[in-house]
Amino acid sequence: xxxxxxxxxxxxxxxxxxxxxxxxxxxxxxxxxxxxxxxxxxxxxxxxxxxxxxxxxxxxxxxxxxxxxxxxxxxxxxx
Numbered sequence: 632x633x634x635x636x637x638x639x640x641x642x643x644x645x646x647x648x649x650x651x652x653x654x655x656x657x658x659x660x661x662x663x664x665x666x667x668x669x670x671x672x673x674x675x676x677x678x679x680x681x682x683x684x685x686x687x688x689x690x691x692x693x694x695x696x697x698x699x700x701x702x703x704x705x706x707x708x709x710x
Contacts, residue, residue, distance in 0.1 A: 645701045646689045652704055660707055667703050671696055 653661065665685060668678070673696065679686045689697055 642694050642697060645697050649689060649697070649701055649704060652708070663707065664700070664704065667700065668696075671699060 653664065656664075661684070665678075668687065673687075673692065677687060677691050679688070689700075692700075
């Protein structure tokens, strides 16, 4: 996958990857991702807390945040 994500199809693939991987992560890694989003100044209005945990609508985030999140997750999985 092209990390520059120059077209809409690429960003869709990035979002799909993020969703797929997050379904398989443990609680510690999910908390780490939320902390990452907070450091990137993602507003609380983009985070939706419910009984299952916290959900983030990636469509509301700009592409650069989605790419940073993608790269962060790839880094976390490699370490």
